[in-house]
Amino acid sequence: MTTPARSSSSKPRGRFRPAAPQPDPTRDVAFDILCGVVEHRRMLENSLSRSAAAHQAEARDRAAAHRLAATTLRHMGTLRTVLEPFLKKEPPEPVRVALMMGCAQLLFLETPPHAAVGTTVSLLRRRKLAPFAGLANAVLRRVATTGPSVLDGLDQPRLDIPSWLWTSWTGLGKGVPRAIAQGISHEAPLDITLRPGAQAPEGGITLPNGSIRLPAGTRVAELPGYEEGAFWVQDAAATLPARLLNVQPHEQVADLCAAPGGKTAQLAVTGATVTAVENNPARLVRLKENMARLGLDVRTLQTDAATWQPDAPLDAILLDAPCSATGTARRHPDVLWVKRPRDLTTLTATQDKLLAAARDMLKPGGRLVYAVCSLQQEEGPDRARAAQAMGLVPMPFTPEELPFLPQALTPEGWLRTHPGMWLDEGGMDGFFAARFTRPA
Numbered sequence: 001m002t003t004p005a006r007s008s009s010s011k012p013r014g015r016f017r018p019a020a021p022q023p024d025p026t027r028d029v030a031f032d033i034l035c036g037v038v039e040h041r042r043m044l045e046n047s048l049s050r051s052a053a054a055h056q057a058e059a060r061d062r063a064a065a066h067r068l069a070a071t072t073l074r075h076m077g078t079l080r081t082v083l084e085p086f087l088k089k090e091p092p093e094p095v096r097v098a099l100m101m102g103c104a105q106l107l108f109l110e111t112p113p114h115a116a117v118g119t120t121v122s123l124l125r126r127r128k129l130a131p132f133a134g135l136a137n138a139v140l141r142r143v144a145t146t147g148p149s150v151l152d153g154l155d156q157p158r159l160d161i162p163s164w165l166w167t168s169w170t171g172l173g174k175g176v177p178r179a180i181a182q183g184i185s186h187e188a189p190l191d192i193t194l195r196p197g198a199q200a201p202e203g204g205i206t207l208p209n210g211s212i213r214l215p216a217g218t219r220v221a222e223l224p225g226y227e228e229g230a231f232w233v234q235d236a237a238a239t240l241p242a243r244l245l246n247v248q249p250h251e252q253v254a255d256l257c258a259a260p261g262g263k264t265a266q267l268a269v270t271g272a273t274v275t276a277v278e279n280n281p282a283r284l285v286r287l288k289e290n291m292a293r294l295g296l297d298v299r300t301l302q303t304d305a306a307t308w309q310p311d312a313p314l315d316a317i318l319l320d321a322p323c324s325a326t327g328t329a330r331r332h333p334d335v336l337w338v339k340r341p342r343d344l345t346t347l348t349a350t351q352d353k354l355l356a357a358a359r360d361m362l363k364p365g366g367r368l369v370y371a372v373c374s375l376q377q378e379e380g381p382d383r384a385r386a387a388q389a390m391g392l393v394p395m396p397f398t399p400e401e402l403p404f405l406p407q408a409l410t411p412e413g414w415l416r417t418h419p420g421m422w423l424d425e426g427g428m429d430g431f432f433a434a435r436f437t438r439p440a
Contacts, residue, residue, distance in 0.1 A: 025062075026068065027122075028123070029048070031098060032048075033054075038093060042338070068105070073336065074186075075156070075185070079103045102136065102143075106144050117141055124136055156185070157181030162337065164340075182420060183427035190215070191212065191235050193234045194210075195231060195269060201214065208405065229293045235429040237430070244397055249271030252315050254275045255318045259283030260286050261286070265290070275301060277303060277308055319354055319371065321351045324376055330428075348383065355383065355390060367435065368435065369435050369436075370384065396413020396414075416432055
């Protein structure tokens, strides 16, 4: 039966109600992530695990959401500054988050303007923030009309680093904070470490330290050789602490705070007898899975490294201590906005406990490399000096050990990398490392 056409007189009366906004798992998940970081100071992965939308989203939508959230966090200072002239008064923080997401799509992700604006308006309606939909529509249209010129004259590197971090990094050298900011401003490539004798996947370049670097966004599990354990994921800078421990076959070695296991794998392929200690049960599961995939014989223990005692004194220890992780902001830009100066007090106390415990595990003449993926003075040089006060004797790194990265060797013989190094190749994470021996 044919339905007759509705005449003009039969149009519904009353206020027009727009259709319900369509689901958009990518923006919903990204919004959850960013609100967790900005409002609750949760790390990105923690916010992702708490997102109901993420649990229902497909893998490709979660990946796209992660990219959108990370881009917003990398440029958050710039995005706040861009929005400021268009806002007559401060919006609620969730609304600001949505506006920053829309701006990030317009200015840094090359999203078509109609899509960036429309999806932001729909997001606000889905999240019971419909009264702000008109504001978002007007503001983002003005940003889209202005285009990239809205960024002209802005000191983006300075804006995108919180002031306390920028100030703390000035101690690393003239121009270093700006170089770090430049290294953080782009999505990091994928670095892998090959097992001895393994063949590198196609499409990568070999870095001076031997790491293989592949383009950002490479899906590591789809690379040839992954399932066979031919390599593991590890930033180029992260390879250096284990390398500088210089482990020999048959030595008794411990990797303290070992997950996810990249450094453990480095130690194990030398032929040393390796014990990997990890206190976090979920991280230990990941460590075991990685060792199983790589086919490496490693003893794993779930225990507190500050209280664990080996059966006999050890030849060498790698202590990659829990830290603020400010050196990993290339891959984890949320760390810039979650960490606070007061966090360092608790972290440095834990680092000192671990250093004292590691000292007592070593045999006389044994070696310890203390490392942190932090750029902070308190967690690096200050802890190296604390280790000396505990009776550990420095074993400075030498230029012969770092011929491919001489700029990372400090006058004290410590290692200091940061995201501004190897910028032309895609940068590297920030690490501090110092080597010691226990006197006889």
